[in-house]
Amino acid sequence: MARPVGRRGETRERILAAALELFAENGVHGTSLQQIADRLGVAKASVYHQFPTKDAMVVAVVQPATDAVGALVDEAESIADRAGQLDVLLRGMVDLVVEQRTLAAVLHGDPGVEPVLRAFTDLPGRVQRLQDLLLGADPSPARRVALSVLGGGLMLSGVDPLLAGLPDDVLRRELLATARQLFH
Amino acid sequence: MARPVGRRGETRERILAAALELFAENGVHGTSLQQIADRLGVAKASVYHQFPTKDAMVVAVVQPATDAVGALVDEAESIADRAGQLDVLLRGMVDLVVEQRTLAAVLHGDPGVEPVLRAFTDLPGRVQRLQDLLLGADPSPARRVALSVLGGGLMLSGVDPLLAGLPDDVLRRELLATARQLFH
Structure with a gap:
């Protein structure tokens, strides 16, 4: 062979x-x-x-994100200190967005993607674990809204023309500052 | 007739x-x-x-948003005081999202919508004016990132399952608090 x-x-x-x-x-x-x-x-x-099939291609396209979210959640779950755990989660989310600028927006924005991810990948379950960790027990409406805005904003920022000219290191730094401001 | x-x-x-x-x-x-x-x-x-045509339908579906963004920008442009202007803009954006929970996500997420909006509606131009007003002159990278996260986050929050159970008044209050935190 x-x-x-x-x-x-x-x-x-x-x-x-x-x-x-x-x-x-x-x-x-x-x-x-x-x-x-x-x-x-x-x-x-x-x-x-x-x-x-196109579904097989969608699964392969998201594989790096599936792996990265799984690794991030595993790492965060092993951290007992809550502040340290949050810091790892926010950094990890920002890194993922900066490294995969286009993918994040495709994943979030396209109604054709969601059912394929649910059927053939672990990504939705891993994102759910990520969300649960970020929210903690019994989250307030304010916490839910902050997470929703942060999650949606991070997803779309990778392809926002407003940020197209920003180098990766500046984008990473400012996204992390924004994430910490929303989610302290 | x-x-x-x-x-x-x-x-x-x-x-x-x-x-x-x-x-x-x-x-x-x-x-x-x-x-x-x-x-x-x-x-x-x-x-x-x-x-x-389907394009005609897309144009009609977004018409309320096109009108609302135009009215918001007109109102904000007539306010000389910068803090007052920002307050009107943030309130107006949040109101629009809460009133049109689904529309915002369709507009933002679907790659099929953008070219139709550009060809047949004033919406992209009005959103651009809104963005210019929010950014002000010579915006820093931090300001650009804050606006991108806020805009993307607001757009997607309307259909986020995490917020599906929140009544409109709670959603409005918390989105406005989040917007002010990001964009003070």
């Missing part, structure tokens, strides 16, 4: 990058395997070979 | 309400005139008679 593993991996990464671009531009519903093939200048069969 | 105006207006409102529901569930790309007719239990021709 002497498969060209490196090259196959490279093709897979290129397909996923093109898929994420098109999802962000047109939504998941508005993107076809054919469009992804056209964007890459390859035959549709090459895309189909790696990802037989 | 003895048209049944009242009834016609009623049908139009029902079509728009069904369209907004379906846009929120499936996105604009994922919604057809046929689905809207099915949801209402009417013939597709009845929908088509009022809205010959």
